[in-house]
Amino acid sequence: MEIDKAIRECDDQRLQTKYNNATYVIQRALALYSIEEVAFSFNGGKDSTVLLHLLRAGYFLHKRGQGNANGDVKGFSIRTIYFESPCAFPEINSFTYDIAATYDLQIDTIRLDFKSGLEALLKENPVRAIFLGVRIGDPTAVGQEQFSPSSPGWPPFMRVNPILDWSYRDVWAFLLTCKVKYCSLYDQGYTSIGSIYDTVPNSLLSISNSSDKFKPAYLLADGRLERAGRVKKLSSTSGQLHADSNGLTDLDLHKNSMLTASIIVVGDEILFGTVEDQLGPYLCKKLHSVGWSVLQLSVVHNNIDSVAEEVEQRKSTSDAVFIYGGVGPLHSDVTIAGIAKAFGVRLAPDEEFEEYLRHIIGDQCTGDRNEMAQLPEGITELLHHDKLSMPLIKCQNIIILNATNVSELENQWACLIELTKSCDMLTLLEPYVSKQVTTNLSDVEIAQPLSKLSLEFPDLYIGCYREARYGSVIVSFKGKDQARLESAIKALHNKFQPGAFSEIK
Numbered sequence: 041m042e043i044d045k046a047i048r049e050c051d052d053q054r055l056q057t058k059y060n061n062a063t064y065v066i067q068r069a070l071a072l073y074s075i076e077e078v079a080f081s082f083n084g085g086k087d088s089t090v091l092l093h094l095l096r097a098g099y100f101l102h103k104r105g106q107g108n109a110n111g112d113v114k115g116f117s118i119r120t121i122y123f124e125s126p127c128a129f130p131e132i133n134s135f136t137y138d139i140a141a142t143y144d145l146q147i148d149t150i151r152l153d154f155k156s157g158l159e160a161l162l163k164e165n166p167v168r169a170i171f172l173g174v175r176i177g178d179p180t181a182v183g184q185e186q187f188s189p190s191s192p193g194w195p196p197f198m199r200v201n202p203i204l205d206w207s208y209r210d211v212w213a214f215l216l217t218c219k220v221k222y223c224s225l226y227d228q229g230y231t232s233i234g235s236i237y238d239t240v241p242n243s244l245l246s247i248s249n250s251s252d253k254f255k256p257a258y259l260l261a262d263g264r265l266e267r268a269g270r271v272k273k274l275s276s277t278s279g280q281l282h283a284d285s286n287g288l289t290d291l292d293l294h295k296n297s298m299l300t301a302s303i304i305v306v307g308d309e310i311l312f313g314t315v316e317d318q319l320g321p322y323l324c325k326k327l328h329s330v331g332w333s334v335l336q337l338s339v340v341h342n343n344i345d346s347v348a349e350e351v352e353q354r355k356s357t358s359d360a361v362f363i364y365g366g367v368g369p370l371h372s373d374v375t376i377a378g379i380a381k382a383f384g385v386r387l388a389p390d391e392e393f394e395e396y397l398r399h400i401i402g403d404q405c406t407g408d409r410n411e412m413a414q415l416p417e418g419i420t421e422l423l424h425h426d427k428l429s430m431p432l433i434k435c436q437n438i439i440i441l442n443a444t445n446v447s448e449l450e451n452q453w454a455c456l457i458e459l460t461k462s463c464d465m466l467t468l469l470e471p472y473v474s475k476q477v478t479t480n481l482s483d484v485e486i487a488q489p490l491s492k493l494s495l496e497f498p499d500l501y502i503g504c505y506r507e508a509r510y511g512s513v514i515v516s517f518k519g520k521d522q523a524r525l526e527s528a529i530k531a532l533h534n535k536f537q538p539g540a541f542s543e544i545k
Contacts, residue, residue: 043097046218055213059094062202065186066098067105069169069200077168078200079119079161082145084132085233086257087173087203089222090214092139094202095171119167120145123157127235135223142221155194162195169198175206208263216258229254231266242269248467259357261300261333265498299467301327302354303337306347306366306375310339319364319441319449326453331469331520332360342366347378355382355437360466364441364449379435380416388417396430425455432456474518475525476544477532486513489535497528514544 047059069078080095082088095118122136140147150157161167174181181204188199203211208231215222225233229241244265245255260266303323309315320337327334335358340346347366354361366375380387394413415433422431423439432452433440439456443449460466479486486504494502500519507514515532517525533541 041097041100043093043218043220044100047097047214050217052213052217055210055217058203058206058210059097059214061205062094063098063101065200065202066095066171067102069171069187069198070099070102073169073198075117077166078171079121079148079165079167079169080171081121081123081173082136082139082147083123083173084128084136084139084223085173086211086215086222086226087175087206089139089220090206090211091171091173091203092143093214093218093220096143098202117146118171119165120147121150121157121161121170122147123150123152123154125151125235127237129225129233129236129239131223131225132233135221139221158197159195162197167197169200171200171202173203174199174201175203175211208260208266212258226257229257229269231257231260231269234270238270240269242266244268259300261335262498267498299332299359299469300335300357301332301360301362302335302358304347304350304354304361304363305337305339306342306363306378307339308342308372310365311341318446319443322446322449323362323453327362328472328518330457330466331471332466342372342374344374344378344381347375348381351379351382351438359437361438362441363438364443367440367442375440376415376433379438379440383416383419383435385417385419387414389413390415390420390422392422393431393433400429423456423459425459427451428455470520472518472520473522473525474516475529476514476516477529477541478512478514478544479536479541480512481536481540483513486515486536489532490515493528493532493535496531497524500524500528502528515541 047056050056080091082092099118120140122140124133136147139145148161150161152160158170174184181201184199184201184204186201186204188201190197190199206214223233229245230239231242231245233239241254242257242260242265244262245257245260247253247255257266303320305317305320307315307317310317317339324334324337336354338350338354340350342365347363351361351363363375363379366373366378377387390413393415397413416435419435421434423434424431428451430442432442432455441449441452443452456466457468460468483504490502490504494500497519499521500517503516503518505514505516506512517528519525519528529541529543
């Protein structure tokens with residue numbers, strides 16, 4: 041089937057693992073319960089859309105395991121429950137019924153509240169288990185496992201949660217890899233959809249200089265902030281809706297807004313272990329100092345196709361991409377050609393860049409035969425600065441750095457920041473601040489409290505590491521608000537005995 045084939049052929053090992061685990065849960069449920077005894081709760085959102093296609097794949101694998109060589113799912117007949125609400129977005133309703141028609145779903149539309157609707161459904165049908173698109177972090181996920189009996193006071197049934205351990209990133213990786221249709225609201229900046237009264241586009245996806253245009257949901261850099269678009273009325277008189285993000289105000293959200301960058305290093309020598317990359321960590325620090333979040337730092341071979349593939353992926357998922365290595369006249373200098381291929385443009389001589397090369401190289405520069413003067417046509421801008429002997433090259437949101445050591449990169453970064461202040465090259469945001477604490481407690485002792493703390497402070501990065509395998513655990517807090525960092529550290533202290541953590545100065 042196309043879902044199973046798409047996942048098997050992708051190169052995302054994490055997604056493949058998540059898929060295998062989820063379809064195993066589905067096949068296990070289908071082995072425990074007959075097809076008449078299971079149902080699927082669909083609400084038109086991204087999570088239940090993922091679950092729909094996992095169920096199709098899981099049912100296919102289940103049938104194949106029973107000896108059906110074709111794994112034929114034309115008879116896919118899992119009962120689908122849809123709780124239709126007058127408060128739902130019209131786009132959710134239309135998407136739900138379009139999906140039902142596309143996949144010939146047997147839909148039971150219920151116009152009652154969830155509990156009353158389930159009581160009526162289970163009274164009339166022999167349903168014993170219901171597949172739910174619940175993920176950890178959802179308000180209803182507390183205490184749930186992949187198989188969880190319904191709560192006391194509810195009609196008795198087994199809750200089956202195949203994607204309980206999936207992240208926001210996993211959900212979008214699946215939808216985009218499988219190229220399946222999802223509700224159009226997600227392309228308008230909505231990241232978590234409730235009712236028309238409590239949902240607005242996520243302000244973290246707002247496009248600069250526009251109050252009503254947003255990036256699509258899959259570009260949200262930090263999945264922990266997917267519910268930042270859930271809103272509430274603060275007063276009955278104002279009639280205004282404000283984002284409700286775990287105690288963060290609108291001002292906080294603006295302050296904590298993120299632009300994202302990816303860093304691509306081109307160099308076989310790094311992959312062979314011949315040289316050690318020192319520029320990447322330095323560039324990460326510099327980007328954090330101007331409030332940018334680094335999504336990924338990747339190293340690719342000196343190969344045009346490798347560069348093109350990486351650039352094509354990163355240019356659409358990051359606000360800016362910084363690339364260095366592989367720039368020059370040698371046979372291994374393929375970075376600029378790879379960028380041109382990623383944008384689908386040809387390399388063409390650039391007269392202005394040619395003059396710079398003639399000034400630096402002199403008679404060794406041989407006019408149109410000099411490949412260094414060939415730049416991606418129609419998308420290239422030269423970034424000039426008095427302190428740069430050679431201008432930096434910018435191709436749309438790709439910035440090509442030609443530094444070979446930290447000192448050169450420091451100079452190029454300083455020039456880039458100066459250019460930013462005069463011509464808005466990069467948006468400068470609130471810088472990240474950080475604090476660290478250390479403890480001799482074991483990983484097991486701190487794991488669950490730290491997990492809860494991360495949910496309490498979704499605007500902060502909370503990570504752990506050791507400098508030695510059996511040394512103390514260092515807990516790192518990073519964010520854009522010093523007061524929030526202090527509050528998080530205080531909350532961590534309150535979860536343990538006094539003295540369990542000490543601050544690193």
